[in-house]
Amino acid sequence: MRKLKNEELDRLDPQAFRKAPKTPLVAVLDNVRSLHNVGSVFRTADAFRIEKIYLCGITATPPHKDIRKTALGATETVAWEYVRDTAELLKTLRETHRCWAVEQAEGAVLLDEVIPDKSQAHALVFGHEVHGVSQEVVDLCHGVVEIPQIGSKHSLNISVAAGVALWEFWKHLRT
Secondary structure (H helix, E strand, O other): OOOOOHHHOOOOOHHHHHHOOOEEEEEEEEOOOOHHHHHHHHHHHHHOOEEEEEEEOOOOOOOOHHHHHHHOOHHHOOOEEEEOOHHHHHHHHOOOEEEEEEOOOOOOEEHHHOOOOOOOEEEEEEEEOOOEOOHHHHHHOOEEEEOOOOOOOOOOOHHHHHHHHHHHHHHHHOO
């Protein structure tokens, strides 16, 4: 096997990316405090060509050097919007998207058991690094998905959780 060179990867330039069809999926960051986590979610969103990222509450927005450091240019390709109140956003998103909190909660469905409906768009909500997705926002979601974990820790870093969950939804929603 030979490792491919960057020019062999046939990647889209930013203009082509913006015009390309998107995965019917958005990410909602509910009060994510780490700029590196925000940048990492941008990079993952670019990889799976999702529709948009909503940055809510205390979540920082581009341009910022610490977001740029991990996003590696994805803030120029992935559509994003700042919304102060996550709950108000969810009330609107519910009309057009199936909304899922990525959280540990009663009645949560394990991520590997979720098969998203391809006929509709989906929103995945990721929460604060310590407190998770707020209960008010969980209550507004159509469901909760939990990433199965069998180790001694109780959670994944938000950027890792976003990578795992966006990948799993992308597998089912790609055309």
